[in-house]
Amino acid sequence: MIYRFGKRFALLALVLVLPLFGDEGLWLFNAPPVQALKTKYKFDLTDEWLRHVQLASVHFGGASGSFVSPNGLVMTNHHVGQGAIQNLSTKDRNLMETGFYARTRAEELKAPGLELRVLQNIEDVTARVLEAETPGLAPAQAAEARNKAIAAVEKEASEKTGLRATVVNLYSGMMYHLYTYKVYSDVRLVFAPESAIAFFGGDQDNFTYPRYDLDICLFRIYEDDQPIASNHYLKWSPTPVKEGDLVFASGHPGSTGRLLTYAQLEFLRDVAYPWTIANYERRRGLLKDFSRRGPEAARQAQGALFGIENSLKAITGYQSGLLDKALMDKKLKDEEALREDIRGNPELAAVYDKAWDEIAAAEKAYAPFYKLHRFFEGGAGFTTSYFGTARTLVRLAAERTKPDAERLREYRESAIPGLTRRMQAVTPVYDELEIFNLTDSLIQLQKEFGTMAEVRWLFTGRLAEDVARELVAGTKLKDPAVRKNYLDGGLETVQLSDDPMIKLALLVDPVSRGIRRKYEREVESIETTNGALVAQALFKLMGSAVPPDATGTLRLSFGTVRGYVENGRKIPFFTAFQGLYDLSAKHGNRDPYVLPPSFLAAKAAVRQATPLNFVSTCDSIGGNSGSPVINRRAEFCGVLFDGNIQSLPARFVYSDAQNRSVMVHAQGIIEALTKVYKAQPLVDEILGKK
Amino acid sequence: MIYRFGKRFALLALVLVLPLFGDEGLWLFNAPPVQALKTKYKFDLTDEWLRHVQLASVHFGGASGSFVSPNGLVMTNHHVGQGAIQNLSTKDRNLMETGFYARTRAEELKAPGLELRVLQNIEDVTARVLEAETPGLAPAQAAEARNKAIAAVEKEASEKTGLRATVVNLYSGMMYHLYTYKVYSDVRLVFAPESAIAFFGGDQDNFTYPRYDLDICLFRIYEDDQPIASNHYLKWSPTPVKEGDLVFASGHPGSTGRLLTYAQLEFLRDVAYPWTIANYERRRGLLKDFSRRGPEAARQAQGALFGIENSLKAITGYQSGLLDKALMDKKLKDEEALREDIRGNPELAAVYDKAWDEIAAAEKAYAPFYKLHRFFEGGAGFTTSYFGTARTLVRLAAERTKPDAERLREYRESAIPGLTRRMQAVTPVYDELEIFNLTDSLIQLQKEFGTMAEVRWLFTGRLAEDVARELVAGTKLKDPAVRKNYLDGGLETVQLSDDPMIKLALLVDPVSRGIRRKYEREVESIETTNGALVAQALFKLMGSAVPPDATGTLRLSFGTVRGYVENGRKIPFFTAFQGLYDLSAKHGNRDPYVLPPSFLAAKAAVRQATPLNFVSTCDSIGGNSGSPVINRRAEFCGVLFDGNIQSLPARFVYSDAQNRSVMVHAQGIIEALTKVYKAQPLVDEILGKK
16 A cells, blocks of 8 residues: 655654664564665675574574584573573582583583574565454454464474474564574583683673673584584684774574553553562562572572673663653654654554554553562562472463464474473572572562462461472472473373472462463553554655564674763773783772683783774674674674663664674684683684684 | 174073063163063054153253143152242242242243253264274273264254254263253243142151152243243143053153172272262251251251252162172172173173273272362362352353363353353352351361362361351352353453452362363273273173163153052052141141141142052152153153152162152142142143143
């Protein structure tokens, strides 16, 4: 359909499109920014280049990685591999503290439950998904119809290809693309530095720049007990990046909210973020208390504490954007201008104008039950990994009896192999820490929902700690054989279980499912239907120059290697080893600026001018951690591990004035591996010198 | 397949067949005892006769009734209509005590929630059900496959015919017949005598003979606010039955266990009946206590008390058979002889011999979880009608989301209209009585399963009565609008309910479903698969001369009007009004032999020699209550309302020496309606004199 637009609109479109002449954009591999790159950088983005980068990119948990040798060697961040490193640690072998290097393949350590994926293909299935919606369906019914179509598409694709198939919802539901992945589940740890150098500066320097972190680690993918042949891998750039160089990041940004409406941003600002921040603040304090019990307690809590501090800083940064009146005013003005133009065209107005109001109404409806949703379906009332396991076993048993299309989405047939593997992985769980976390969440649960029957029943008049202790001490879910028994036994075994954690999961399942349905029906489906309309309106006005918000799937961003100005001071585009040693010395080599013995010992050997970290204007967000940053020749220049503090509001509005992604420099990596870790065979493999 | 049998077998077959030359048998309408009737009674059972009787027979709750006029008038027992009569009673209008007669159609009272059915057709669908079983399936999987096939057959039939369609499992699963019913839901009370005369002699005389009960009542079926045209109705026999007359009963015997194996009988004797009898004994005592609170309390408890006393007497009678060593020895000897013969033929032995052992193993497996099954899935832990309602709403919401074939059988699409109607019916519930019953069952629950999480949670340290009071006082399920809201709202409304009774149903649903599945998998399916083999073996040896055990569906039995000898005393085949008045006088007209004022007032007018009750050798069992008893011309001779005490062991072994069904005599009914109740218009309608 073709709409004619008045003069006013043409102007607006210009305003809206303008920011995209910056380096904004987490672009789809099947809708890449060919024109922008040609115009701004005279770069010819070819299909071969894209295909190669796609196949060299690795989905690593919720984050990113890349192949850096033909033998299945995967580079990512230390903080991305941290879960695996912790799972491979014990009281007597703390790999977080000591680091790890497998000098031979035989020494490589298999990470339990870890699963990496490589995207093979993207197919546009929008028509097939949307044709499932018959006209006149309410948003919730439309969502149900689409979900059935999606499940069918996924099932068909995974049966046809043998690959993991997932349909991704883009532009809030305006487009649906089918992503098929090759999945690898034998992943072994090859190299990890000490966490002191990987996370140098700690929480204090997290999301800041300048930085001096060797935030890397390396894994290797095996199949049939042999390293895989990773034909598409990134060759190491022989020369260091220079200021002004065009670079690309290929990774899996988790989520952005740039296309959210003003009402959605208000909801985040006024409801979701305040609760989330307060919750993380409290939990951070408690985990620090726990860590003070002794070095072993500190080791156990380290992973969770890192995660919470990281999230807390990120969300606080996002919230700072929403609390910035100028940013919000601009959002409101843009939105009003767009709606004004839509209203100027009766045909457009009839279709699109009410979308914003519907979303606003949905946000308003959500606020009163947001906490119930978080505490029950979100699990915030039951913070223990055992509850997660119990719920998964309980729901898997129930959902498996349903046709694929009618299941909760995370239990669709395509998800089951990964889920089963996770349930059978042997990973360390520390009961005292579990009790500690669960106690806190139960206290919050009782405070918020103490009059609910489920909560009264669970407490039975006792203190939260006694309840938590009974649950954790009583559960047998730590035993993988027990978990396997539930997996195999199905519904009856779950229903007749006398495991207290399974009982808890059964107890809260009805209200959790109920609140989830209510959310899906009253909020999510309205956001999807109307968010798709908002996106369509935008497309009608701007063509396809707006990339979709991040969805945890593979995206390409581009930008230049560039310093910036902060408080009148020029911040250079890279840091060097010299700065690392200086900063540590300045702080008396004390936490969080303590250098590991390896770095202290190697000081004289290290070439101090070697670049360690650098920045670029490449757009990125959480989930991009571990993304390879590459040059025009698709050569590896570094691995993205952070964004500076100014980049956080870019969750909602990108600007390249000060926003920067922060990378570990390719040359710095080689310097550290060679001089500090004496890992010459690894360097040879990476540089292809064998 | 044809098997050759040795001499030994021929003899055995003779032994087994012999009893069937008596009047044994609850015969299928589509496999009627044509030959036996011809041989023994020179009676030609025609298709027309059968079709007419089938269409004149009415399924009335779990029992029986028949059309006795062309205007939708249905005759049944007072104790069958009692639920409806009680539901139509209030504190100030106790129809149980006063009786009821609608002199005009306008005065007829619509019974809430009552649904009558008339069987239209029977079709053999054995092939379609059994072909769903692929060879080599375990019993539980075979059951699942059959259930899916059954659901499909039912769905197809109800969609094609618009009738209620139910597949009936015969011979433990050797045969499957599809029954289709026309369902009527506007049913109005026309006439009921006082309970004093309907149940004259009370519990004391229940299951005895001679008797003097006017255990009748009459309803009328309406459609579109008009009485239906019941073209197939039973004409009144102009002459009273005589000793030796051939009569038939057409009704819905609930269940018999004549084809059960010895192990199954042992299970009933040693596990099921002892618990059931003790449970009823205790509840009877408690309900009598409750009744002593005053006349209104007595009125409220009357229905439940009658039900319990009736069941208690019946089960005690069944158990007396199982405790009768001679009966059990005979059962064992017959079974052993049959197995011996099977073992004599290798081909038969390979297929059938292990069936008895498999059943025995299943019974042994069941014993340890029998009580858990009864208390949770059977609801014995939650004796209040509110729990039944809550569970139905909870399960209906869940089951409705599943494909028909995968639902719990009582929530299949074909059952939903009736279920929905029941949920919306406005029937009186008495909270103090509910609390009283629930308290008792919770005490038992705690005694048996007090360490289970569900029970501990429910009690939360309180007394059973406080828990019961909170549940009953707190539930809003007494409000039909609230029930409708759950019916309409579906899963989410149920899951987010804060109604304490709904919460209770949700709390115990997982373990209830679990134990049901365990029962179905470990017991029921084994009994079905192997019971079918036992039946097949019997068929191989005896042809189809063995009717299947009762299944609550329409059956025809036959016999003669005949007195019997008890303790050397001849018991005449009928009683008369004279005996009624004498017996009452002998007991000083005191409960349970008190006559209602109407009968006292009419004494002079009543012809004292008029027969009131009579007996015949017709085979019957619980569920046959309300069955019309008819003569060769299919004329109404009386309505079956009881069996004598000797008939109870016939649940397992029929004998016509003393077993008798007890009927209200057709002429007695007319006498009472005319002389006592002055219900001439009703009599005219029945006798077709208008």
